[in-house]
Amino acid sequence: MPDQRESGIPRSPIAKTVLFFRRHWQRGAPGTPTPEWVVRFSYGMWLTAFAFKVIGASWDMSWHFKWLRDDLAPPHLINTVGTVIICVLVVLHTYTGLACDRRSLRLMQAGLVMFLIAAPLDVINHRVSGLDLTAWSATHGLLYLGTGVMLAGVIAGWLRVSPPGRTRAVVLTALWAFFLENTFFPNGQQEYGILELRSWERGEPYAEPTLLEFAADDIGRSVDREAVIHFALPIDDWVYPLWGIGVMALILAAARHTVGRAWTATTVAGAYVTYRAISWPLLLAGDFPTSTVPFYLLFVGLAVDLAFRAASARFAVGAVLVTAFGYGALWLQSQLRPWLLGDALTESAPPSAYWTAPIVLVGVAAIWFATARSRRSELLAG
Structure with missing residues (x-):
């Protein structure tokens, strides 16, 4: 593969995106030979996308222990930025066949589909079920599963297309750290x-009075210790x-x-x-x-x-x-x-x-x- 420092490859992500579309936006099958700069740029954007999702998800967990849910809360918007980047990346891999093989692409696609199905289901679940704060709910579980399958696809893709060396190991380690975070995330309920x-x-209390009252009403009680436990620690030890x-x-x-x-x-x-x-x-x-x-x-x-x-x-x-x-x-x-x-x-x-x-x-x-x-x-x- 050509080195990413080859002549004519810009440093700016925006300029690289423009160059990618000018040179490589054409139909191809998974496994199409890919220039090294495209491989590194693609997986660098995957890391950026997952960074947005981690920051948004972390803030979202804390947010839900203070206020009632809001579909357009800032943590959700940050998470959405990561999701949009992922959607674009999956489309690029799918159309061009670059920087992936068939197995890794199928995992990326399957994970994204799971996530996009889970997101509206989660909104509906909140509307129907009320608070549904627990990180262990079925719709939240499908969100984690979709993200995990996507990450498995990205890990498989990077293993397939990256050359041996320090960069390969560093990016792979970072991807596994994101995989660990996504899987560990529901334990934050107890933490x-x-x-x-x-x-x-x-x-x-950290929680606003309206949140505590809503949580208590959800089980037909006044705001007491049992209601707070139901809201904050509903998971078995x-x-x-x-x-x-x-x-x-x-x-x-x-x-x-x-x-x-x-x-x-x-x-x-x-x-x-x-x-x-x-x-x-x-x-x-x-x-x-x-x-x-x-x-x-x-x-x-x-x-x-x-x-x-x-x-x-x-x-x-x-x-x-x-x-x-x-x-x-x-x-x-x-x-x-x-x-x-x-x-x-x-x-x-x-x-x-x-x-x-x-x-x-x-x-x-x-x-x-x-x-x-x-x-x-x-x-x-x-």
Whole structure:
């Protein structure tokens, strides 16, 4: 492929877009040979789109713990910018066949269709069901699934068309960080919810009175502790660690395998935790509800990276390390009281059911083993 610094390739994204349409806007099949600058420009725009979606989604979660839903709220508009960019990118890949193969393109298309179906369904669900704040609702789940399938397509495409080297590894790591964020996102319900409950208990609720009244009316009660729990913490305590440790460990293992570099899992987890840690004071400064930050994810990533150093029985070593490091770090984080921050943060972790540890141990081992065995069978067949 020609180098992206070849003569005549502008630096400005707008100029590159104009150049792309002038040189490459023609019908082609997936897998059409693609200049390197087009590959990097396309996937750079994918990263930009997902950055908009992450920022919008993060703010949206906090927004919903303060005010009643608004279809045209600023977080929704920021998220929509990312969605529009994605729509344009999928159209470009589909029409030109550039910077993708058939498999990655189908995943991008399928994910976008899921998302575009889920978005209006979610609006209707809010109209019919009332508050529907929980991040674990069916329509929200379809939004996450659509975004996840899109991300899987982008990861597959980048693996297919990018040349080996540092840029390949950096972009792939960033894409896995977005994949982790999208999958972890519903756990934010508990991370924001526990601080929402504590704010109400001390008589200074983050939520506006109209939101609390609406949430209480939704279950036919006056505004009391039970109504606030129904609004802020409607999810069983076993969900948080099972999802946050078990499922995230499997995603981090997939990231470590595809990137193929030491400490990839720790880097991906660290990137996400760093983003959450940076957004926390920004939300606080803007007078928006804050959340606990999942620092324990760093230890889940570390456990995965250490497991990849094992010469044999990696799935068993990984399951033991993930369970020990993940649950140990979560428990330790829950014991710490960030008193220096006063009322801004009175809990450092959501309520968690630690009896789920054996389930994570067995589940991670079984899925990791099955995935590795399937991959080995594919290599032998190929």
